[in-house]
Amino acid sequence: MICVALPGLAISTERGQQTGSGLEGFYRAGRRLLSRCQVRVAGREPLAVQARMVAADRARFVGTLRVSPRGDGPDPDVVVERTRCADGTERITLRSAAPHPLRLPVEVALGTDLADLGAIAAGRAGPELPADVHACGLRWSRAGARASVTAEPP
Numbered sequence: 001m002i003c004v005a006l007p008g009l010a011i012s013t014e015r016g017q018q019t020g021s022g023l024e025g026f027y028r029a030g031r032r033l034l035s036r037c038q039v040r041v042a043g044r045e046p047l048a049v050q051a052r053m054v055a056a057d058r059a060r061f062v063g064t065l066r067v068s069p070r071g072d073g074p075d076p077d078v079v080v081e082r083t084r085c086a087d088g089t090e091r092i093t094l095r096s097a098a099p100h101p102l103r104l105p106v107e108v109a110l111g112t113d114l115a116d117l118g119a120i121a122a123g124r125a126g127p128e129l130p131a132d133v134h135a136c137g138l139r140w141s142r143a144g145a146r147a148s149v150t151a152e153p154p
Contacts, residue, residue, distance in 0.1 A: 005057035005086035014051040016061030016082050020111055020128065023120055026088045032120060033147040035128065036111035039080060039092060042067045042104045046080040057086040068098050077102065110138055114145040 003010040009027040018024045020036035027033065039046065046063025054060050060083050064076035077098040083091045096102050115125040131138040137150035 001059045003057050003059050003086040008086040008088055010084050010086045015048040030117045031145055032115050034112050038109040040107040041065050059084050110149055112140050112147055114142050
């Protein structure tokens with residue numbers, strides 16, 4: 001799925017997870033600023049059940065999880081909704097249908113190579129760069145390029 005609002009671009013599969021493989025990622029002006037954005041809830045990846053373009057610049061991904069230790073029925077307990085925009089923003093929303101309160105760890109794994117689109121298309125993206133922690137996010141840099149990610153609420 002490709003979201004476009006030039007100079008921004010977001011590319012991902014219908015599963016919603018950006019794994020850093022192929023062309024997946026967030027781009028700005030031809031540079032991949034984020035290659036990997038993977039969400040796990042309670043140590044597991046949500047099961048993808050829906051993916052659709054909302055507009056030319058926006059996609060919505062829905063996944064589900066069964067996390068209740070009691071196994072209260074056939075339906076999933078948690079719905080994970082991700083709205084990804086070409087401007088480089090993503091909103092991740094969790095909704096619980098469990099009949100009791102749930103306390104679950106949520107992990108968001110991020111990474112980038114800061115590669116140019118041409119190099120990625122030619123199979124020369126390069127290794128993932130190490131991140132520095134700053135304020136409520138992460139920052140990556142290399143010669144001539146930098147990217148940062150922040151979380152709200154912090």
